[in-house]
């Protein structure tokens with residue numbers, strides 16, 4: 001257990017985990033003399049798998065369940081956690097990780113796709129808890145405050161990233177459902193009293209199945225129930241595939257199969273079936289025999305080709321080619337390797353994929369490695385209009401200009417598994433025609449939906465206390481930043497109507513004098529905000545959980561080029577602090593480049609910003625003056641790093657992640673040496689600064705010469721600690737100063 005007082009720095013996956021091997025030793029060295037205990041906890045995908053299967057491991061192999069520990073800590077006031085992005089694993093990623101761990105001697109069971117007995121069912125359900133977005137919802141015991149710090153925004157205005165031009169006649173557009181989807185079938189209620197509910201399916205002959213039992217709900221909690229019709233979805237997908245072909249645009253699909261880990265892989269599977277409809281017609285039985293599961297993507301079929309006798313395989317490969325010919329061109333994830341948008345459900349994730357496309361003139365990559373206009377398919381229409389309106393805006397006004405555009409901070413309703421992002425344990429693929437009802441303890445029916453076999457039914461919750469906290473946070477951000485705040489709520493959507501009622505209760509209790517606060521539907525809010533953005537004006541978006549996710553990639557990617565540069569604070573409802581680093585993901589592409597040419601282009605700016613906030617919080621809570629000074633000087637160092645152009649370059653043989661950490665350390669030491677509030681820190685770091693400065697050229701050289709060669713770190717999901725550490729700390733000169 002953590003000794004208090006501590007800051008917990010999470011060890012995660014992929015690029016951020018690599019960066020941690022270089023940055024954490026620096027952080028620990030800088031905080032050591034200030035009575036700050038910076039400890040790490042391993043919540044990587046590999047560690048989470050191992051922690052959940054102790055019964056399959058030897059005593060030496062067992063690992064502590066750090067996520068459970070941190071989940072518990074997040075509910076206590078002493079929490080001070082720095083959370084780096086982690087893998088939210090799709091099934092293919094989970095299986096890959098398993099394979100790697102098994103090859104390293106961990107006797108873990110395979111993932112049972114179709115469990116045949118109780119034991120396999122239990123194993124599957126244990127893996128399913130690790131799958132998808134399984135970390136963030138556990139730690140997020142607070143709402144979300146994400147924004148671009150002033151220094152970062154000003155820097156972006158002076159040094160704009162590239163921005164693709166937009167043509168008025170671009171054929172790019174969003175396609176979304178007009179009926180039968182989650183948005184159109186939503187029923188929402190606020191509970192007048194605490195209760196416990198069952199979710200019950202009744203088939204056409206009156207047989208009932210309890211899908212979920214004894215779900216306890218609090219007074220004032222909002223619940224939504226809704227359903228996506230399989231028939232309507234397939235009909236929609238067929239029409240859009242055809243339309244993409246007719247219009248000669250790429251077919252691209254944008255989902256959130258990680259967070260929405262039950263519903264979205266199913267929707268993804270339907271898209272794979274429809275896109276490759278010729279193949280499915282011809283090979284239906286064979287696909288069953290080889291257990292090809294389209295919900296895991298088209299790559300699942302490619303992986304299984306080896307199992308086939310060579311004649312059959314050849315024929316199938318030919319038919320696959322023909323199938324691509326007949327279908328519209330599909331957007332590519334990697335055109336060199338032939339990986340399409342439909343290969344793996346977690347390769348294209350809507351929050352980042354749509355903004356990246358909008359930044360690139362509304363185009364995606366085609367099979368020839370060229371940019372092409374695209375049909376962006378976002379089946380559920382709840383939030384698709386936001387992207388659609390943004391695209392229309394770009395067609396009309398051209399691309400945004402990062403040198404002049406305003407900024408859009410976000411206050412997001414997120415705490416305690418709010419809304420859709422907490423729905424996966426209440427999401428079901430319906431077994432047979434009938435109805436699904438939510439029934440309370442008295443047998444009263446709260447919601448009822450007629451359903452058909454294959455429909456996706458789901459229920460969401462959001463508790464009253466997080467809603468009040470969110471409204472309060474929005475008002476305090478509006479006041480602190482003197483920026484108008486817009487609640488992105490639609491008075492024609494069932495769930496939002498209930499939220500607006502709450503807003504009408506809680507907002508009048510707060511001091512809003514002099515503040516500009518509006519309620520607009522997501523599409524109106526988009527248009528309103530974009531007009532202001534274009535005019536250089538700032539606007540806070542106050543949104544639910546899904547839009548929090550979407551908007552905190554959309555605006556940062558347009559404004560700053562990446563969401564890695566965002567400050568992402570989660571003030572925990574019980575007084576602690578969770579400091580997320582950036583608003584983006586774990587950038588698997590960066591690891592690939594690192595392994596090929598020993599250059600890590602991951603930018604740790606998000607980590608620097610989060611650490612400064614964490615130190616400030618630590619200082620205030622523990623009455624530790626040095627922590628506050630460390631925080632202030634770190635911010636100064638970060639700003640200098642930006643201005644001096646010491647951020648990682650994207651190309652080999654130039655400064656990378658490690659070099660940027662060196663400069664951060666040097667500028668941090670310099671700022672500490674120059675401050676006058678604390679003599680001891682001044683004295684200590686004056687020496688460190690002198691040492692670093694004296695060896696600047698040598699250290700930079702040592703960090704560059706290693707680049708350009710491929711390297712092996714002993715694994716992807718569980719690389720060898722020593723190998724990564726050596727790779728990420730290749731400068732003896734720098735290490736000696738830091739270790740000293």
Ligand SMILES: NC(=O)C1=CN([C@@H]2O[C@H](COP(=O)(O)OP(=O)(O)OC[C@H]3O[C@@H](n4cnc5c(N)ncnc54)[C@H](OP(=O)(O)O)[C@@H]3O)[C@@H](O)[C@H]2O)C=CC1
Pocket residue numbers: 084085086087088089136258346347349352353562563564582583584585586587588589590601602603604605606
């Ligand atoms: N908070 C969390 O834990 C989150 C986790 N994820 C997980 O991350 C993985 C990848 O998700 P994906 O949607 O591709 O999003 P990413 O944000 O990882 O990647 C999108 C692109 O953003 C750029 N980028 C992101 N972070 C940085 C950084 N620190 N420095 C420089 N560039 C950066 C890179 O662009 P370029 O290479 O063009 O420079 C990158 O290829 C998935 O497993 C997903 O589940 C995703 C979002 C949040």
Ligand SMILES: O=C(O)CCC(=O)C(=O)O
Pocket residue numbers: 088132133134136137258259351548549552583584
């Ligand atoms: O937890 C995840 O899977 C992704 C989180 C995310 O995208 C975000 O919070 O912005």
Ligand SMILES: [Mg+2]
Pocket residue numbers: 351352549550552553583584
């Ligand atoms: Mg996101």
